[in-house]
Amino acid sequence: MIDIVLxxxxxxxxxxxxxxxxxxxxxxxxxxxxxxxxxxxxxxGDGSVRLDLSEADVLQAAIAALEQVPSDPGYAAIGRVTPAARD
Structure with a gap:
């Protein structure tokens, strides 16, 4: 192994x-x-960031928790798209 010197x-x-x-x-x-x-x-590489399994699990749990926030006219509506009315 090579020694690293800064x-x-x-x-x-x-x-x-x-x-x-x-x-x-x-x-x-x-x-x-x-x-x-x-x-x-x-x-x-392609520059993408890869998460280890524990980080991926925590992120997935956070996303799942955010998806369970009940709809309201305030913060829960941030980032949500209202479905288009069908004719």
Missing amino acids: RDADPVLVDRIKRVAEARGWSLPMAMQYLLEQGLHVYE
Whole structure:
């Protein structure tokens, strides 16, 4: 494996990397490797973001909960389309 060395890195960038590593429980080398891999996927691929299974489950649950909001003339109508009348 190749050692990763950041020279003259912006302190804000270094702090962001450290925060990601701490939040995920990763070592700095592991965080750097993962962040580089994910960044490459974005630039080499179609640019779409992929969720891991737990994130996808949480998003699906949130969408399902929002779909259960009862109709009202206020917030529940945001983003909803009224069906067109049929002749």
